[in-house]
Amino acid sequence: xxxxxxxxxxxxxxxxxxxxxxxxxxxxLVYSAALRLVNGDAHLAQDVAQLVFxxxxxxxxxxxxDVILAGWLHRDT
Numbered sequence: 001x002x003x004x005x006x007x008x009x010x011x012x013x014x015x016x017x018x019x020x021x022x023x024x025x026x027x028x029l030v031y032s033a034a035l036r037l038v039n040g041d042a043h044l045a046q047d048v049a050q051l052v053f054x055x056x057x058x059x060x061x062x063x064x065x066d067v068i069l070a071g072w073l074h075r076d077t
Contacts, residue, residue: 001018001021003022003025003069003070004065004067006019007067007069010022010057010060011061019060027049029070029073029074030048030049030052030053030073031045031046033074034048034077037077048077052073052077055076056072056073
């Protein structure tokens with residue numbers, strides 16, 4: 001499944017499996033972007049990454065169908 005399919009599956013069915021796959025695919029991107037933004041503070045970067053994925057869970061159903069998830073995650077970070 002691609003990111004959009006997983007996102008739709010999560011939004012429609014609250015699928016933990018689909019959301020987990022999205023997190024697994026993108027956690028390194030989000031964490032590394034957060035780490036740069038907080039000047040290398042690993043604990044703060046983990047907190048930021050957690051907030052980004054919380055935002056994704058909250059906003060998943062409202063994201064446009066053509067969203068580039070990696071870009072959205074990077075911008076939200």
